[in-house]
Amino acid sequence: MKVINVKNEPKGCSVCTFDLQYDANGLKGPIYRDHKLMNKDGKYWISGPARQYEKDGIKKYFNFLQFEEDPHKWAFEKDVMTQLKPHMQTTAPF
Numbered sequence: 001m002k003v004i005n006v007k008n009e010p011k012g013c014s015v016c017t018f019d020l021q022y023d024a025n026g027l028k029g030p031i032y033r034d035h036k037l038m039n040k041d042g043k044y045w046i047s048g049p050a051r052q053y054e055k056d057g058i059k060k061y062f063n064f065l066q067f068e069e070d071p072h073k074w075a076f077e078k079d080v081m082t083q084l085k086p087h088m089q090t091t092a093p094f
Helices: 071-085
Strands: 003-005 015-022 030-039 044-045 049-056 059-063
Touching: 003 071, 015 071, 030 071, 044 071
Parallel strands: none
Antiparallel strands: 003 015, 015 030, 030 044, 049 059
16 A cells, blocks of 8 residues: 555645555555545544535534454554655654
8 A cells, every 4th residue: 555646735634635555466556535634632643535414414424444443443544644754744743
């Protein structure tokens, strides 16, 4: 997996947007678009693509990226954040 198309466009909690490409055996694999690096109160996390909907008048989001177990999510986020670090305008403490 590699991070591609990084755009430093801070807006609200969003620090930047990026896509993920999965390669296998030297072949270019699928690209998963519209991921975001988020930051609130010094806490960073990855937000995958989501669809917005309303329930009882409240905006909610259905995330297309989901992990069955937290350790897998944490390993994924660590890998992505490591790859994002060189693209950041300022050094993010993650």
